[in-house]
Amino acid sequence: MLIQSIYGIFCFVALFSALLVVFSPHPVYGALYLVTTMLSIAGLFVLMNAQLAAAFQVIVYAGAIMVLFMFVIMLLNLGRQDGPAVRTRGVRWWGLVFGGVFLAQVVAMVAQLVTRPVGAAAPSAAPSAAAAFASVRIHEVARLLMTDYVYAFEMTSVLLLIAIVGAVVLARRQLVQGVSEEDLRS
Amino acid sequence: MTYMIHGNLILAMAIFTIGMLGILWKRNAIAIFMCVELMLNAANLVFVTFAQSLGQARGVAVFLFVITVAAAEAAVGLALFIKVFNDKQTIEADRLDMLQH
Amino acid sequence: MNPQLILLIPVLPLLAFLANGLFGRWLGRAGGWLAVLCMGGSAVIGAVLFIGALGGRIALPVDVTLWQWLAVGDLSVRVGFHVDQLTCLMLFFVTLVSSLVFLYSMGYMEGDPGFNRFFAYMGLFDFSMLVLVLGDSLPVMFVGWEGVGLCSYLLIGYYLALPGAADAGKKAFIVNRIGDFGFLVAMCMLFKATGTLHIQTILGEAAAGANPLLRAGGAFVTALTLMLFLGCTGKSAQIPLFVWLPDAMAGPTPVSALIHAATMVTAGVYLMVRLSALFALAPATMLVVAIVAALTAFVAGSIALTQRDIKKVLAYSTVSQLGYMFLACGVGAFVAGIFHVFTHAFFKGLLFLGAGSVIHSAHHEQDLFNLGGLRRAMPKTAVTFFIACLAIAGIPPLAGFFSKDEILWQTFASGRLGLWVLGVVTALMTAIYSFRAYFLTFEGESRLEKAHGHGHGDAHGHGAVHESPATMTIPLILLAVGAVGAGFLNLPPLFLGGEGKEGVVSTFLEPVLAPAREIIAARAHMAAAGEAVHHGAGLEVGLMLFSIALAVAGLLLARHYALKAWPAAADRAAHRFGSLYQLSYHRWWWDDFYNLAVAGGLRGVARLATWFDRWIIDGILHTIGGLASLGSRALRGLQNGQVQSYALGFLVGVNVVVWLVLWF
Known part of the structure; x- marks a missing residue:
């Protein structure tokens, strides 16, 4: 019962703060709510016995990426959105319509999956669903990364390197306000 | 534990849709970017949920990849925003229509 | 001789074109010499081929098939060359006269800013002409036909800055297009009739007489040959499409020599002789050809009488002489026609090059009334020009006498006395206008000074009129030799000792022209049924003496009006025949x-x-x-x-x- 209550609280916080990300007028608040969502999801990971994922979620997402977001928001010193919207409002309402359609479709899909008799379901989904969550061992993840996913792993490292270089090149001049490019070169 | 699987899936769908609508709704490019992160998180939640329920390490591995890509994307995207802000003095998505040209 | 060597004849001028067109900037004057060498090489091969064929050492015809060009449905066109006796003759004088003109151009065009462009065009021009002559099917011929038209446009409009030149080029091009339309229609009709465009196959069908559409005297074949003749009138400057040719004088003089003497204008006559078997099937067309040709000769000759521009005189003279050639073809004397083409190439080339020599050294003065007395300054040009005048006027034993007299005799023998009278009058006019040009240019007092004001030459550092350089006089002398000697290649039977003996060229061309002659003979046989008109040798001699007398009379008339009593008598004559003079001077108001x-x-x-x-x-x-x-x-x-x-x-x-x- 305790687990279920904690699960419910996490779910609620995650959903509510996700909504607040969209509805908060100032990006700083939005970013903080996003952190809240991520932490809640990390809590859900812990409840599922996925400690590794939870740790990554907290350290990388909530820690590193969100700090970067905060940093940029502060740097640009963006205030509330002001001024009249330029684009037509149609995009928002049409977005709502198609978002609703999308949600309906996915809900229908999940409902189909959930209400399906256990015996007729896909063999992989049935047996462990009822059992307690198994703990995915860390060394198994590591082995996968070094064997099956080794190419993807290496490419990801290259991707990160490119991202670092790209970010530096793109933002270099602007980060050092008042210093001309010639000064940087010399 | 079945309720947790179903609950997680429904929660992920909800967060995913919220993020999606946020992308269409928000005007600040950084806010839009945060909505993208919401969607990624929803996807991550589904990956990890299935990984745990099936005892499969692969789901967690994919989760790691998603996190890495998200980090790279955030780095480049935010650098772009800085650049655009310096050129146009705004990063509001509806005021930027350079893609038209 | 290896038949593949024939390929070199058109390829060498093409080489000259490519070298000068692509690398002219770097070649400079060497490009001109290269072109002369290439054309000379062609001429040597052409001469070897002709002489070898004359001597019977080379078996003709030779066919060289190069590649499949088109294969659309039933239409299959191969690019191939057909070399028979007619082709040999054409190749011989085309390449010979062209190479002399090339050499001459080395002197004439010296220092011109477009030197290499000029030689590139000339090379392309000769290449096209040779393709026209060599082509074994009508489309291949047509490529050459159009190429000649294009190059004439380029060359006539060569002096880009001259306002009239571009217009003259356009005029030549457009008027030629009208003729080309006729050629195209005729080609389509031939394809409909025979299912092929290969010339020898077509001629074979025409001679066999089995094809219902090519029935002798039929409407289809008449329309077809009329269309072909329309093409000829465009290329060979006959009424009504001759107007482009006098304007073509806007180009450099060597171009005029090339176009009028050796290449372009002879294409129409060549086409007609090449397809003589087809024309022979349509007596109505032949009659039209003869009448149009005689009228052209007469009209153009009369215009040439009063023109003041030396090149215009020669231009109308060319039109008139082309009229003679078609007249010969029209009365069925194809040999006489092509032989006149042959001799005309020499003396008309010589006349133009001589005129060019005069223009070159007289500071581009072309008005006859402003020239005069140039014989002392440029004796070589004067003598060769005089020889050319003798030749064109038909004084024996020069080339023109034999070819023109043969045409007149054949016209007379065909019984069309009206045409004969026109021809004879034209002969008289020919003598008058050519000697008029000679006397006004080379004899009497020099009018250059008076026209340009005193000290004009000195002020510009040109100095007095002087003889042209060797590159220009050597071609003149060589062409003069041709103008004197070419006639002996086809002496009339009279000179050879009577009936049954034919001149060299007649014998040579017999295999090509036999089908046409047989068709005509068969028709004459049916019509006259034995009542053959037989003219005696005495009549022929009499007519010959008559035309010699006419030529001499023309000479004396010209001498009187243009030299002795100049300018008073000429003015008086112009006054007395006011309307006729105006008609002639204004070129019959054709334009x-x-x-x-x-x-x-x-x-x-x-x-x-x-x-x-x-x-x-x-x-x-x-x-x-x-x-x-x-x-x-x-x-x-x-x-x-x-x-x-x-x-x-x-x-x-x-x-x-x-x-x-x-x-x-």
Whole structure:
């Protein structure tokens, strides 16, 4: 019962703060709510016995990426959105319509999956669903990364390197306000 | 534990849709970017949920990849925003229509 | 001789064209010498071929097939060359005269800024002409035919800065197009009749007489040959399409020599002789050809009498002489026609090059009335020019006498006395205008000083009139030798000791022209049924003496009016025959007539077409364009540059995909 209550609280916080990300007028608040969502999801990971994922979620997402977001928001010193919207409002309402359609479709899909008799379901989904969550061992993840996913792993490292270089090149001049490019070169 | 699987899936769908609508709704490019992160998180939640329920390490591995890509994307995207802000003095998505040209 | 060597004949001028056209900037003067060498090489091969064929050491005909060009349905065209006796003769004098003109151009065009461009065009011109002569099927011939037209346009308009030159080039091109239309239609008709465009096959069918469409005297073959003749009138400057040729004088003088003597204008005669078997099937066409040709000869000759520009005189002279050639073909004497082409190439080339030599050293003075007395300054030019005049006037034993007299005799023998009279009058006029040009240019007092004011030459550092350089006089002398000697290649039977003996060229061309001769003979046999008109040798001698007397009379008349009693007698004559003089001087108002009737009529048609184009064609197009514009205006909203609009599109797409994946 305790687990279920904690699960419910996490779910609620995650959903509510996700909504607040969209509805908060100032990006700083939005970013903080996003952190809240991520932490809640990390809590859900812990409840599922996925400690590794939870740790990554907290350290990388909530820690590193969100700090970067905060940093940029502060740097640009963006205030509330002001001024009249330029684009037509149609995009928002049409977005709502198609978002609703999308949600309906996915809900229908999940409902189909959930209400399906256990015996007729896909063999992989049935047996462990009822059992307690198994703990995915860390060394198994590591082995996968070094064997099956080794190419993807290496490419990801290259991707990160490119991202670092790209970010530096793109933002270099602007980060050092008042210093001309010639000064940087010399 | 079945309720947790179903609950997680429904929660992920909800967060995913919220993020999606946020992308269409928000005007600040950084806010839009945060909505993208919401969607990624929803996807991550589904990956990890299935990984745990099936005892499969692969789901967690994919989760790691998603996190890495998200980090790279955030780095480049935010650098772009800085650049655009310096050129146009705004990063509001509806005021930027350079893609038209 | 290896038949593959024949390929070199057209390829060498092409080489000259490519070298000068692509690398002229770096070659400079060497490019000109290269062109001369190439053309000279062609001439040597042509001469070896001709002499070898004359001596019977080379078996003719030779066919060289190069490659398949077109294969569309039933139509199959191979690019191939057919070398028979006629081709040999044409190759011989075309390459010979061309190479002399090339050499001459080395002197004439020296220092011209477009030196290499000139030689490039000339090379292309000769290449086209040789393809025309060599082609074994009508499309291949047509390529050469059109190439010659194009090059004439380029060369006539060579002096780009000269206002008249570009117009003259355009005129030549457009008038030629009208003729080309006839050629094209004739080609289509031939394809319909025979299913092939290979010339020898067509001629074979024509001679066999089995083809119902090519029945002798039939309407189809008459229309077909008339269309062909339309093509000839364009290329070979006959009434009504001769107007381009006098204007073509705007080009450099070597070009005029090349066009009028050796290459372009002979193409029509060549075509007619080449397809003589077809023409022989259509007596109506032959009659039309003869009448048009005789009229052309007469009209052009009369115009040449009074022209003041030395090149214009020669131009109308060319038209007139071409009339002789067609007259010969029209009365069935194809050998006489092609032989006149042959001799004409020498003396007309010589006349033009001589005129060029005069123009070159007289500071581009072309008005006869401002020249005179040049014989002392440039003796070589004067002597060779005089020889050419003797030749064209028909004084024996020079080339023109034998070829022209043969034509007149054949016309007389065919029984068409009206045409013969026209021909004889033209012969008299020929002598008058050519000697008039000679006397006004080379004899009497020099009028250059008076025309240009005293000290004109010194002030510009040109000095007095002087003889042209060796590169120009050597071709003159060589052509003069040809003008003297070419006639001996085809002496009339009379000189050879009577009936049954034929001249060298007649014997040589017999295999080519036999089908046409047989067709004509068969018809004459049926019509006359034995009542053959047989003219005695005495009559022939009498007529010959008569035309010699005419030529001499022309010489004396010209001497009187242009030298002895100049200018008083000429003025008096012009006054007395006022209207005739005006008619001649204004070229029978042909050009004005065309301006009024053809150009005016075309303008009306064009106005109608403009209206149609503006309101009907454009209306349809604007409707279509407007629809497209409306559609795009509707679609333009989609590309507004808003990322979020694009994201919405993305979302719609995702929905569709999910829907498809879930429910199908």
